[in-house]
Amino acid sequence: MEENILLRQLLRERKLKATSTRLDVLAVISGYNKAIPFSEIQNSLHDFDRVTLYRTINSLMKSGIIHKASVGEKETFYAVCSSKCSSDSHNHKHIHFKCSNCKAVTCVQADSAINFAITGHTINNFEIEATGICVSCN
């Protein structure tokens, strides 16, 4: 369990105690470089209780540090937020992309802004989950 002063600062900024659980979980998630499935977090950190991991992930989400990256699968994926996110609101304009070849889930930007309208409806927010072949597999 190595100390990461930056992660510690990040937690304190969001008014969260910089406990070793949080530092470790955050290190695993941010070191993964793509959306990480819950089971992968568990495997990397088998010294922590399952409940503690759930609670840690929940507080990281509430604080706008990480977010869920669902891709219609049973298993939940998590990824670090952009700096735009806060305790109050998650603000993602990206797409959750699942590669059907390597199975990796990543947060990617569309080449240009996505806009659409639905007659009579006011659209406040939307999420896109896409599947296909990622850069590495192409």
Place this chain on the structure above:
Amino acid sequence: MEENILLRQLLRERKLKATSTRLDVLAVISGYNKAIPFSEIQNSLHDFDRVTLYRTINSLMKSGIIHKASVGEKETFYAVCSSKCSSDSHNHKHIHFKCSNCKAVTCVQADSAINFAITGHTINNFEIEATGICVSCN
């Protein structure tokens, strides 16, 4: 449990036995006029075993009669498919829209086709879940 000859035909076309469970479940789902949460199906049909409902829903999905309409919630919603869907493939180009006022989930079409690209990626399929205010609440 009233007989619906049309639903019976629909089931038989898709090579499914027209059992009373299926006729009832289908009547409830199609009569709901928007995506229906699983609990609502259960409440309407408390005489059937939970397992039977799950199995019924699964076979209706496999046959392309209904589909899941997820909106990032814990609870699963279901809606009837367009006639384009078959046992082989679900083919939806619609958006799953959740009204933050009345909480209803509906399948709606965008006013114009939605297209986007991600550099280096091949996009094979995508799903959009939107939240906002629906027609009735506007």
Place this chain on the structure above:
DNA sequence: ATTTTATTGCAACCTTGTTGCATTTAATGT
């Protein structure tokens, strides 16, 4: 250094969904 307050671990629990097996029901052919 002590107090305060949040976090952890544990056990227990809930919900959602699935499986195996014996029983029942719908469709098919006669």
Place this chain on the structure above:
DNA sequence: ACATTAAATGCAACAAGGTTGCAATAAAAT
């Protein structure tokens, strides 16, 4: 209409994912 066949149902049991209450512990504030 009747027997046969193949699929669907109910039940019990289970598994995965996630939550809650509470006592013990660790971090932050004084």
